[in-house]
Amino acid sequence: MARNSSGFRREILETASRLFAATSFKATSLQDIAREVGCSKAALLYHFDGKDAILTEMLTPAVEALAELDTRLAGLAGDDAVLPAVEGFVDLMLRFRSAVKIIYDDIPEMLRHPALAGVPDKTDRLIDAFAGRSADPEARVAALMVLGSVPVVGASPVPLPDEELRAVLVRCALRTLDRDPTRS
Amino acid sequence: MARNSSGFRREILETASRLFAATSFKATSLQDIAREVGCSKAALLYHFDGKDAILTEMLTPAVEALAELDTRLAGLAGDDAVLPAVEGFVDLMLRFRSAVKIIYDDIPEMLRHPALAGVPDKTDRLIDAFAGRSADPEARVAALMVLGSVPVVGASPVPLPDEELRAVLVRCALRTLDRDPTRS
DNA sequence: CACAAAACTGTCCGATCGGTCAGCCCCTGA
DNA sequence: TCAGGGGCTGACCGATCGGACAGTTTTGTG
Numbered sequence: 001m002a003r004n005s006s007g008f009r010r011e012i013l014e015t016a017s018r019l020f021a022a023t024s025f026k027a028t029s030l031q032d033i034a035r036e037v038g039c040s041k042a043a044l045l046y047h048f049d050g051k052d053a054i055l056t057e058m059l060t061p062a063v064e065a066l067a068e069l070d071t072r073l074a075g076l077a078g079d080d081a082v083l084p085a086v087e088g089f090v091d092l093m094l095r096f097r098s099a100v101k102i103i104y105d106d107i108p109e110m111l112r113h114p115a116l117a118g119v120p121d122k123t124d125r126l127i128d129a130f131a132g133r134s135a136d137p138e139a140r141v142a143a144l145m146v147l148g149s150v151p152v153v154g155a156s157p158v159p160l161p162d163e164e165l166r167a168v169l170v171r172c173a174l175r176t177l178d179r180d181p182t183r184s
Numbered sequence: 185m186a187r188n189s190s191g192f193r194r195e196i197l198e199t200a201s202r203l204f205a206a207t208s209f210k211a212t213s214l215q216d217i218a219r220e221v222g223c224s225k226a227a228l229l230y231h232f233d234g235k236d237a238i239l240t241e242m243l244t245p246a247v248e249a250l251a252e253l254d255t256r257l258a259g260l261a262g263d264d265a266v267l268p269a270v271e272g273f274v275d276l277m278l279r280f281r282s283a284v285k286i287i288y289d290d291i292p293e294m295l296r297h298p299a300l301a302g303v304p305d306k307t308d309r310l311i312d313a314f315a316g317r318s319a320d321p322e323a324r325v326a327a328l329m330v331l332g333s334v335p336v337v338g339a340s341p342v343p344l345p346d347e348e349l350r351a352v353l354v355r356c357a358l359r360t361l362d363r364d365p366t367r368s
Numbered sequence: 369c370a371c372a373a374a375a376c377t378g379t380c381c382g383a384t385c386g387g388t389c390a391g392c393c394c395c396t397g398a
Numbered sequence: 399t400c401a402g403g404g405g406c407t408g409a410c411c412g413a414t415c416g417g418a419c420a421g422t423t424t425t426g427t428g
Contacts, residue, residue: 005375025294026210029415040377041416047375051416056299063303070306073313082363085313086330090353093338094346103300104339106290110209115240116287119247122254129257129269137344142356144340145333146270149360152332153325154277155288160321162278169274172326176333176360179266189405213385224407226388231405235386 009047012037016054021101024109025055055102062096123147130177139177146173193231196221200238205285208293209239239286246280307331314361323361330357 015036019028030051034041048054069088073081093100111120130143150169158165174181199220203212214235218225232238253272257265277284295304314327334353342349358365 008375024290025297030417031415042378042418043376045417046377052298055297059299063300066303066306070309073309076313077317079316081313082316082361083358085310086354086357086361089310089314089330090334090350090357093334093353094350097338100335100338103291103294104335106208106294107287110287110290113209113239114236115243116247119250122250125254125257126269126273129260129265130273132263132266133261137342137348138352138356141337141342141344141349141352144337144342145329145353145356145360146273148336149329149333150274150277151284151288152336153328154281154284156328158321158325158328160325164321165325166274166278168322168325169277169329170270172322172329172360172362173270173274174267175362176329176356177266177270178356178359192405214387215385225386226408227406229387230407 005047012044012047013054013058017058017098017102020055020058021098021105024106025102026106027109059099059102062092062099065092065096132177142177146176149173149176189231196228196231197238197242201242201282201286204239204242205282205289208290209286210290211293243283243286246276246283249276249280314357316361326361330360333357333360 012033016028016033019032019036023032030041030044033054034044037044044054048057069085069092072088073085076084110116127140127143127147130146131139134140150173153165153169160168171181196217200212200217203216203220207216214225214228217238218228221228228238232241253269253276256272257269260268294300311324311327311331314330315323318324334357337349337353344352355365
């Protein structure tokens with residue numbers, strides 16, 4: 001064998017990235033990567049200092065881009081920061097989509113657990129309801145955002161009593177879905 | 185020892201729930217739970233059929249409530265489904281917050297990885313920018329929602345070219361933040 | 369062609385995981 | 399009093415993980 005070294009490194013990174021995104025970082029073993037690449041586990045450890053080093057090298061560009069966005073926003077005050085922050089964040093996410101998947105695809109893996117069988121089906125129908133049974137792509141994306149954002153808030157510590165938090169969440173979610181919350 | 189059996193079961197569930205939420209299901213071993221509860225690992229497996237059974241018993245109420253919401257929404261068509269869906273989902277999430285944490289707290293665990301050092305700080309500042317540097321709780325919650333929702337969309341397969349997806353995401357995010365996207 | 373460096377392999381290792389099992393303790397009721 | 403069963407333990411098991419290492423093949427170079 002003895003392929004081109006830097007090309008081999010890249011091949012390892014791409015394969016590992018695919019596997020990490022498909023399953024998850026923790027659930028993907030060095031054996032899995034080696035099998036997919038077509039080399040021995042020891043070969044991986046020859047090119048990289050360890051499993052963590054593979055992940056680090058894979059995520060570094062995204063982390064650096066986030067740091068760049070951070071410094072760019074630091075100079076903007078108040079309302080001026082909102083639009084650049086949103087656009088910058090969305091661009092970042094789209095540009096490093098595979099990296100994002102690696103971080104977030106622990107959730108689908110968790111949903112594969114027998115205890116949660118049938119949940120994905122129900123969340124699909126929930127998206128349908130959020131979108132008002134519409135097939136419009138924008139409505140579907142907004143619905144997906146609501147499905148994701150509400151639990152994220154729930155998993156985070158929020159200094160707000162449940163009743164107020166409930167009202168705020170409903171209001172924000174309706175705005176996301178382009179439904180005016182200001183009505184009876 | 186020989187404690188009250190059902191009380192002991194409840195104690196195990198509560199401790200396990202706390203540990204699962206604090207770290208993650210996979211990263212929490214039976215040893216960890218046993219140490220925290222103050223019994224042997226074998227004692228856990230005497231009361232439960234296995235690690236999965238503990239998780240299942242913990243999540244079952246939430247899964248059932250989700251199924252209930254699902255059937256309740258099934259009869260509603262089009263726009264009539266939106267508000268009940270949003271309110272039902274928010275209520276569900278608030279009611280089973282610990283269960284939600286268990287599913288979602290794989291992400292914070294991932295963010296603890298050395299490769300992602302410093303990322304939480306930057307996302308905190310990103311939330312600040314999303315909220316327009318405001319301390320208003322509603323603005324902070326909306327910002328948190330945006331931070332969560334955008335990557336969730338990125339990690340999901342969306343049948344939309346990147347450019348359109350970008351525009352949709354920015355628009356929806358601005359609506360979530362209560363910023364009117366309809367302007368130059 | 370010779371030889372050193374690079375590339376790679378098979379094998380082994382310690383740690384940790386979920387789970388099993390024989391047996392001990394102790395309360396209960398006949 | 400003593401059999402018996404529920405509650406529980408410590409020791410152990412096989413599987414799997416990331417990683418170490420000595421040794422072998424391949425490659426580049428004088």
